[in-house]
Amino acid sequence: MPTYTLDQAAALLNLGRNTLTRRLRDAGVLGRDNLPAGRYRGGKYLAVKTGVYRHPVTGWTHYGRTEITDAGLDHIADRLGIDIDHLPRIHATRQNNSQQHYARSQS
Numbered sequence: 001m002p003t004y005t006l007d008q009a010a011a012l013l014n015l016g017r018n019t020l021t022r023r024l025r026d027a028g029v030l031g032r033d034n035l036p037a038g039r040y041r042g043g044k045y046l047a048v049k050t051g052v053y054r055h056p057v058t059g060w061t062h063y064g065r066t067e068i069t070d071a072g073l074d075h076i077a078d079r080l081g082i083d084i085d086h087l088p089r090i091h092a093t094r095q096n097n098s099q100q101h102y103a104r105s106q107s
Contacts, residue, residue: 003047003067006034012073013082023080035064045072 004012010020024030029046031037036046048064055061068076077084 001047001069003049003069004073005065005067009068009073009076013077013080013084015082024076027079029076029079030066035066045069045075 006021007017010017013020015023021030021034025032025034028037029040035041035048036043040046045068047067047069049067050062050064052060052062074084076082
């Protein structure tokens with residue numbers, strides 16, 4: 001399932017990233033740490049991508065990055081009162097096209 005980072009989702013919703021995250025926190029969708037809050041944890045609207053990186057001072061550090069699914073993008077637009085008729089064609093194609101895409105050659 002394709003997901004959008006907060007930067008990508010903000011651009012699709014014609015908002016800045018900081019504005020989108022602030023509005024999502026105010027609406028109770030995100031917590032103070034910008035991770036899904038309450039009923040949005042483990043749901044179909046938001047996903048958390050986790051990873052590890054090496055910090056020069058503290059060593060190995062775990063992180064979580066909130067990403068928004070196609071269904072989540074629609075839900076957030078409705079929740080925030082944003083008109084999404086202007087979404088790029090690729091988003092509309094993802095929603096309406098349920099066919100699977102296969103590689104041209106099989107390995």
